[in-house]
Amino acid sequence: MKELRELTAKHPWNLMTTSADEGQFLNLLLKLINAKNTMEIGVYTGYSLLATALALPHDGKILAMDINRENYELGLRVIQKAGVAHKIEFKESPAMPVLDELLQDEKNHGSYDFIFVDADKDNYLNYHKRLIELVKVGGLIGYDNTLWNGSVVAPADAPLRKYVTYYRDSVMELNKALAVDPRIEICMLPVGDGITLCRRLR
Numbered sequence: 001m002k003e004l005r006e007l008t009a010k011h012p013w014n015l016m017t018t019s020a021d022e023g024q025f026l027n028l029l030l031k032l033i034n035a036k037n038t039m040e041i042g043v044y045t046g047y048s049l050l051a052t053a054l055a056l057p058h059d060g061k062i063l064a065m066d067i068n069r070e071n072y073e074l075g076l077r078v079i080q081k082a083g084v085a086h087k088i089e090f091k092e093s094p095a096m097p098v099l100d101e102l103l104q105d106e107k108n109h110g111s112y113d114f115i116f117v118d119a120d121k122d123n124y125l126n127y128h129k130r131l132i133e134l135v136k137v138g139g140l141i142g143y144d145n146t147l148w149n150g151s152v153v154a155p156a157d158a159p160l161r162k163y164v165t166y167y168r169d170s171v172m173e174l175n176k177a178l179a180v181d182p183r184i185e186i187c188m189l190p191v192g193d194g195i196t197l198c199r200r201l202r
């Protein structure tokens with residue numbers, strides 16, 4: 001994981017990666033829940049993907065999606081070196097059509113132990129509508145960046161960077177919707193940029 005972090009730090013988008021503490025948290029969480037069948041939306045260079053792959057058993061699976069294969073391939077050699085690449089099925093695609101296709105097949109419903117969402121922040125609520133059907137009862141969905149640089153608790157007129165302002169309303173809308181969704185119980189963790197864990201109840 002250290003090697004992949006160092007590699008990612010040299011990449012121009014490195015601010016977008018999951019933080020080291022989030023990676024360690026994900027790794028431990030997945031071991032604790034004995035996750036086997038998982039999904040990740042938003043791979044980038046694969047830091048959170050590696051943290052997940054290392055936690056799964058030898059026959060564990062991760063369906064990983066990203067619109068950019070090039071960045072995934074940058075980190076892939078580290079994932080291969082760690083001996084966990086066989087657990088990953090990478091799809092170069094926007095996540096939404098892949099989710100819609102998965103939902104067409106009844107056997108995918110309620111089949112995922114864990115789903116990590118870290119892409120396309122203004123679509124999280126649209127993902128949630130689909131993911132709640134795909135995760136198993138008792139399984140977890142983790143939404144990354146739900147603190148959104150602290151902006152979700154900042155005063156309305158606080159000076160914010162442009163990209164923070166851009167997604168702030170979407171993240172706040174997601175947080176409010178998750179808090180009142182009766183199908184889940186949630187826990188918002190102030191790790192990294194905030195991860196909201198949602199456990200499906202029914």
Ligand SMILES: C[S@@+](CC[C@H](N)C(=O)[O-])C[C@H]1O[C@@H](n2cnc3c(N)ncnc32)[C@H](O)[C@@H]1O
Nearest residue numbers: 017018042043044047048066067094095118119
């Ligand atoms: C924040 S990065 C992911 C970081 C990664 N989880 C990690 O911890 O290193 C977001 C990624 O989402 C991808 N992305 C953006 N829109 C997407 C979409 N609609 N579907 C899937 N991936 C998308 C981007 O290409 C980018 O690599």
